[in-house]
Structure formats: C-alpha cells, structure tokens
Amino acid sequence: MSQKSFAVIGLGRFGSSVVHYLHSSGYEVMAIDENEERVQMHADNATHAVQADSTDEQALQEIGIRNFDVVVVAIGVDIQANILTTLLLKELGVKRIVAKAQNPRHGQVLYKVGADRVVFPERDMGIRVAHNLISPNVLDFVELSPDYSVAEVSASEKMDGKTLIELNVRANFGVNVIAIKTNHKFNIAPSPEDTIHKGDLLIVIGHNEDLKRFEEEI
Numbered sequence: 001m002s003q004k005s006f007a008v009i010g011l012g013r014f015g016s017s018v019v020h021y022l023h024s025s026g027y028e029v030m031a032i033d034e035n036e037e038r039v040q041m042h043a044d045n046a047t048h049a050v051q052a053d054s055t056d057e058q059a060l061q062e063i064g065i066r067n068f069d070v071v072v073v074a075i076g077v078d079i080q081a082n083i084l085t086t087l088l089l090k091e092l093g094v095k096r097i098v099a100k101a102q103n104p105r106h107g108q109v110l111y112k113v114g115a116d117r118v119v120f121p122e123r124d125m126g127i128r129v130a131h132n133l134i135s136p137n138v139l140d141f142v143e144l145s146p147d148y149s150v151a152e153v154s155a156s157e158k159m160d161g162k163t164l165i166e167l168n169v170r171a172n173f174g175v176n177v178i179a180i181k182t183n184h185k186f187n188i189a190p191s192p193e194d195t196i197h198k199g200d201l202l203i204v205i206g207h208n209e210d211l212k213r214f215e216e217e218i
C-alpha cells in the first residue's frame with residue numbers, strides 16, 4: 001500500500017504545524033499559500049511548497065489538487081476564502097477534506113459545502129488547557145464523543161502500591177484503565193494484579209461524569 005499524500009492550504013501557525021509534523025513523519029506534503037514569503041519559509045520542510053490562491057479553481061487544477069489523499073484547509077481569518085476553497089475542493093473531487101473553523105456556525109457551513117471533517121483548534125486547545133487547570137492530575141484527554149473520553153491521569157499517593165483489583169476502578173467509578181505507563185514503558189494490557197506506583201500514567205476510558213469522579217476522588 002502506498003503512503004498517503006497530503007496538501008495543506010494556508011500556512012499560518014496551525015497550517016505550518018500540520019505541514020511540519022507530516023513532513024517530519026516522512027509523508028509527502030505539499031504546502032500552499034497565496035503569500036510568497038510564507039511559501040519560501042516552507043521550502044525546506046515540505047515536499048513541495050507552492051504559491052497559489054486557493055479560491056482560484058484553475059490554480060487548484062494546475063497543482064493537481066485532486067491527486068492528494070487528504071487536503072487540509074487551514075486558512076483562518078478570511079472565512080470567505082476558507083469556505084470557497086472547501087467548496088472548490090469538493091467540486092474538484094478531492095477524496096478527503098479537513099477544514100479549520102472559527103466557530104460552530106462556520107463549522108456547519110463547512111460540512112454543508114463538503115468538508116469531511118471540521119476542526120476547531122483554538123476551541124479544543126482552550127478546553128484542554130482549562131481541563132488541565134481544573135484537574136492537574138489529568139495530563140491530557142481526548143474527547144471520543146460529547147459523553148465519552150480517554151484521559152491520561154497521573155497516579156496519586158492514594159493509588160501508590162495498590163493493584164487494579166484493590167482499587168476496583170471499574171466497579172467504583174465505572175471507568176476502565178486501558179494502559180499504564182511506568183518509566184517510559186507502556187503496559188497496554190494491564191492485568192488486575194498489576195501494581196500502580198505514584199506518578200505512573202494511567203490511560204483511562206469512560207463516561208465524562210465517571211472520569212471526573214475518578215480524577216477527583218482517586
């Protein structure tokens with residue numbers, strides 16, 4: 001199977017970081033911006049960097065945009081350009097379009113014009129930071145749906161030296177510990193007899209309410 005190829009349109013902070021990560025992970029990524037300076041800045045950390053206005057259908061065709069497996073629309077402030085670009089990509093037959101939205105209404109429009117996935121980086125990061133401020137033991141979390149999440153919880157003093165069966169997290173809190181990280185080593189199928197040490201990282205899955213109780217009480 002050949003590796004996926006990507007194009008990223010709009011090289012602001014968000015788009016640039018998508019380009020950097022894909023490129024350093026060894027993927028083919030084309031970086032596109034209408035601003036020549038921004039394009040130059042990406043000459044060395046993208047497979048190709050081209051200057052083009054993505055609201056120009058012909059320019060998109062010349063780039064061969066439909067040949068990429070995934071196209072990311074990372075244009076920010078100019079909402080009109082962001083929506084028009086998404087629409088054109090859809091009409092040109094791009095297989096998968098991921099678009100960045102400024103707010104929920106904008107997100108709805110993007111889905112309507114053909115985005116396969118809409119992301120809200122500022123909102124999501126704000127939620128993550130706030131979550132971490134409320135629960136310092138939670139190092140990170142990923143929302144699976146509005147009700148369920150996976151959280152990385154740092155093991156407290158209370159858990160130190162106890163096994164999963166002693167803590168009985170499933171019965172007491174309704175959550176599941178799916179992995180334990182100790183000193184950079186991952187135990188991805190923890191058994192009930194595994195002992196937890198203070199500072200271990202527990203990867204826990206569950207309903208948001210149950211996770212909250214687990215984070216507060218344990």
Ligand code: ATP
Nearest residue numbers: 010011012013014033034035053054075076077081
């Ligand atoms: P970030 O928060 O990611 O820094 P931002 O919200 O500030 O981004 P902008 O700076 O508005 O986003 O846009 C990101 C990039 O998109 C800019 O470099 C801009 O030149 C580019 N851009 C805007 N419109 C177009 C367009 N029609 N075609 C190509 N690039 C565009």
